Amino acid sequence: MRALLQRVSTATVTVEGETVGQCGPGLLILVCAMPGDDAGTARALATKISKLRLFKDAAGKMNLSILQTEGSALVVSQFTLAADTSRGNRPGFSGAASPDMAEQLYLQFSDDLRDLGIPTETGQFGADMSVSLTNDGPVTIWLDTDAP
Structure with a gap:
């Protein structure tokens, strides 16, 4: 997963025009399931995110996790994270999981975050969504479960 x-x-x-999910302060998580991902992949990603020290401590250093700050998460499905831009000018998305599998893993990932104690809301899978955010920092981190 990415x-x-x-x-x-x-x-x-x-x-x-209807709000379907929101969070803050915390993390906006854009997530993409890839072929070969499974429930274990979703759980591993959620666990990693729950422990990442991305939030400031009293000294202003990024030293606290979302759990330690009692932050919340907004998870939005984003198949375009699988974009292949190696040929031509139009991205290809064949590297994303099939819609049925992607939705299942997206929901599993969101449930895993909740199970870890992170209040989590979601977007609407497959819908044309508008996402609005105020990036804090800014801090933006890329994760790929296949990366070393």
Whole structure:
């Protein structure tokens, strides 16, 4: 799985003008399931994110996790994280998991974050969503479960 984390003071996702999910302060997590990912991959990614020290301590250093700060998360499915731009000018997305598998893993990942104690809301899988955020820092982190 791939994820793009953005430390936010607030984030909101809307579908057709209706707010379907929000968080803050915490993390906006854009997530993409890839072929070969499974429930274990989703759990490992959620566990990694729960422990990442991305939040400031009293000295102003990034030394605290989302759990330690009692932050929340907004998870939005983002198949475009699988974009292949190696040929031509139009990205290809065949590297993303099939929609059925991707939705299942997206929901599993969100549930795993909740199970770890992180209040988590989501976007709407497959919908045309508008995401609004105030990036704190800015802090933006890329994670790929296949990366060494």
